[in-house]
Amino acid sequence: xxxxxxxxxxxxxxxxxxxxxxxxxxxxxxxxxxxxxxxxxxxxxxxxxxxxxxxxxxxxxxxxxxxxxxxxxxxxxxxxxxxxxxxxxxxxxxxxxxxxxxxxxxxxxxxxxxxxxxxxxxxxxxxxxxxxxxxxxxxxxxxxxxxxxxxxxxxxxxxxxxxxxxxxxxxxxxxxxxxxxxxxxxxxxxxxxxxxxxxxxxxxxxxxxxxxxxxxxxxxxxxxxxxxxxxxxxxxxxxxxxxxxxxxxxxxxxxxxxxxxxxxxxxxxxxxxxxxxxxxxxxxxxxxxxxxxxxxxxxxxxxxxxxxxxxxxxxxxxxxxxxxxxxxxxxx
Amino acid sequence: xxxxxxxxxxxxxxxxxxxxxxxxxxxxxxxxxxxxxxxxxxxxxxxxxxxxxxxxxxxxxxxxxxxxxxxxxxxxxxxxxxxxxxxxxxxxxxxxxxxxxxxxxxxxxxxxxxxxxxxxxxxxxxxxxxxxxxxxxxxxxxxxxxxxxxxxxxxxxxxxxxxxxxxxxxxxxxxxxxxxxxxxxxxxxxxxxxxxxxxxxxxxxxxxxxxxxxxxxxxxxxxxxxxxxxxxxxxxxxxxxxxxxxxxxxxxxxxxxxxxxx
Numbered sequence: 001x002x003x004x005x006x007x008x009x010x011x012x013x014x015x016x017x018x019x020x021x022x023x024x025x026x027x028x029x030x031x032x033x034x035x036x037x038x039x040x041x042x043x044x045x046x047x048x049x050x051x052x053x054x055x056x057x058x059x060x061x062x063x064x065x066x067x068x069x070x071x072x073x074x075x076x077x078x079x080x081x082x083x084x085x086x087x088x089x090x091x092x093x094x095x096x097x098x099x100x101x102x103x104x105x106x107x108x109x110x111x112x113x114x115x116x117x118x119x120x121x122x123x124x125x126x127x128x129x130x131x132x133x134x135x136x137x138x139x140x141x142x143x144x145x146x147x148x149x150x151x152x153x154x155x156x157x158x159x160x161x162x163x164x165x166x167x168x169x170x171x172x173x174x175x176x177x178x179x180x181x182x183x184x185x186x187x188x189x190x191x192x193x194x195x196x197x198x199x200x201x202x203x204x205x206x207x208x209x210x211x212x213x214x215x216x217x218x219x220x221x222x223x224x225x226x227x228x229x230x231x232x233x234x235x236x237x238x239x240x241x242x243x244x245x246x247x248x249x250x251x252x253x254x255x256x257x258x259x260x261x262x263x264x265x266x267x268x269x270x271x272x273x274x275x276x277x278x279x280x281x282x283x284x285x286x287x288x289x290x291x292x293x294x295x296x297x298x299x300x301x302x303x304x305x306x307x308x309x310x311x312x313x314x315x316x317x318x319x320x321x322x323x324x325x326x327x328x329x330x331x332x
Numbered sequence: 333x334x335x336x337x338x339x340x341x342x343x344x345x346x347x348x349x350x351x352x353x354x355x356x357x358x359x360x361x362x363x364x365x366x367x368x369x370x371x372x373x374x375x376x377x378x379x380x381x382x383x384x385x386x387x388x389x390x391x392x393x394x395x396x397x398x399x400x401x402x403x404x405x406x407x408x409x410x411x412x413x414x415x416x417x418x419x420x421x422x423x424x425x426x427x428x429x430x431x432x433x434x435x436x437x438x439x440x441x442x443x444x445x446x447x448x449x450x451x452x453x454x455x456x457x458x459x460x461x462x463x464x465x466x467x468x469x470x471x472x473x474x475x476x477x478x479x480x481x482x483x484x485x486x487x488x489x490x491x492x493x494x495x496x497x498x499x500x501x502x503x504x505x506x507x508x509x510x511x512x513x514x515x516x517x518x519x520x521x522x523x524x525x526x527x528x529x530x531x532x533x534x535x536x537x538x539x540x541x542x543x544x545x546x547x548x549x550x551x552x553x554x555x556x557x558x559x560x561x562x563x564x565x566x567x568x569x570x571x572x573x574x575x576x577x578x579x580x581x582x583x584x585x586x587x588x589x590x591x592x593x594x
Contacts, residue, residue, distance in 0.1 A: 102441040129441045
């Protein structure tokens with residue numbers, strides 16, 4: 001696959017001259033990709049050589065704690081910043097070319113739009129940047145802002161403003177949508193509507209890259225989840241695959257046994273009191289439950305749960321934090 | 333099949349010129365709307381020079397032939413067209429950088445020059461309004477007699493004279509934070525206006541300040557403005573050259589910074 005070399009140290013040697021044949025549309029070609037992308041800000045390594053490919057028709061959730069490098073990765077793909085090393089490609093082109101971004105829609109985390117402009121004016125303005133935008137009414141309908149078209153942006157509630165920003169993201173009929181924390185500040189109703197709108201984009205064959213702090217959002221929407229920590233991709237796969245990586249189960253019950261006693265069992269990795277419940281984390285739920293029932297005939301309110309995405313996420317990122325490899329990298 | 337999808341991609345990516353032009357037009361239209369809906373910003377920029385001119389150029393000047401009013405018409409036009417450039421570009425750019433609007437626009441397929449053109453056209457319209465207001469006061473209240481040619485020259489000087497200050501404001505806007513921008517712009521605007529002799533003629537200054545006056549772009553614009561209203565200043569091409577040079581240099585620096593950091 002053709003790639004665009006990126007070099008921040010010599011912006012004049014940008015890839016315009018050595019551009020590959022652009023606009024190729026092999027069915028298998030990724031819409032966008034990062035290859036071994038590396039970016040540092042002073043001493044801080046924001047991206048430590050990550051690979052990422054976005055394919056047609058998928059919703060990819062990019063997860064990670066603050067400072068993991070999610071925004072930097074998106075910034076690279078949108079051409080907002082340049083990689084120190086590695087390759088960045090958007091529709092086979094350098095993302096800093098307008099032509100590459102004409103197939104992209106964007107909703108950023110915090111963008112204060114001109115307060116006195118009306119919603120309809122904002123959508124029209126953004127549509128004017130694209131070759132074949134949607135009709136105003138269609139964009140408004142998709143984002144659920146049809147009743148707001150005449151209202152000045154500053155008069156809208158936070159959730160309404162986010163919906164307008166979503167309308168701006170889809171008005172250009174983009175094949176690839178970048179949504180950075182799109183549902184922050186939204187009430188449940190707005191959030192559901194936005195989820196539906198995202199699903200609709202996928203159904204139309206478009207792709208969505210979503211960063212979010214709400215793991216249930218990724219769980220509900222994503223075909224693929226990438227977890228980042230400290231500038232590296234520490235996990236990639238489906239939501240189920242990610243959950244399966246964490247084999248631990250949660251066991252809860254009311255029991256006379258003390259957490260200290262239960263924690264000493266070999267198959268139990270952790271035990272504590274959660275209110276009046278005994279809370280046990282184990283990778284062998286069946287054996288643990290058998291032993292519990294043997295040891296305490298009065299045991300009640302027994303529950304066994306698969307770890308959720310949140311648990312998997314916590315565990316993965318904690319493991320990345322503890323990994324000594326990172327410190328060596330920082331020092332290098 | 334493959335050719336078809338190629339053709340589709342091409343139509344998605346390549347924009348006909350008419351649509352590209354539409355982006356410039358839409359950006360400019362929105363910029364003008366925004367300011368018309370923000371009178372608290374626009375009115376001071378438009379009225380401040382007019383009120384100043386009315387007080388110092390018309391009411392307090394005692395000459396019967398309108399010479400002072402005529403001279404100060406030139407100076408106050410210079411003074412008046414500096415602020416749409418400095419404030420219009422400097423403050424709004426700094427605020428829009430802070431608020432993340434610039435980042436969003438850079439991520440969107442907006443032609444960067446469309447954004448600049450929108451602000452430039454707005455600044456030129458404001459400069460034209462200031463110039464016309466001042467001329468109306470000079471002719472109507474100050475008793476200054478101006479030929480049509482002089483009026484036209486002063487108007488063009490005002491409209492084009494805003495450009496170097498737009499470039500300067502833009503550079504300031506890329507350097508300072510939104511909250512600090514009004515203060516920084518005033519700190520540059522007012523001393524620069526004073527030191528280039530826009531309020532008090534340079535001949536009343538100590539000689540070292542007189543000699544230093546050509547540092548300021550406003551000094552050069554003022555020479556052209558004074559020449560327009562009949563105070564001959566000799567060769568104007570050096571002034572023009574300086575103003576063009578300043579515009580190009582500051583625009584270049586600002587664009588470089590915007591590209592790097594947004």
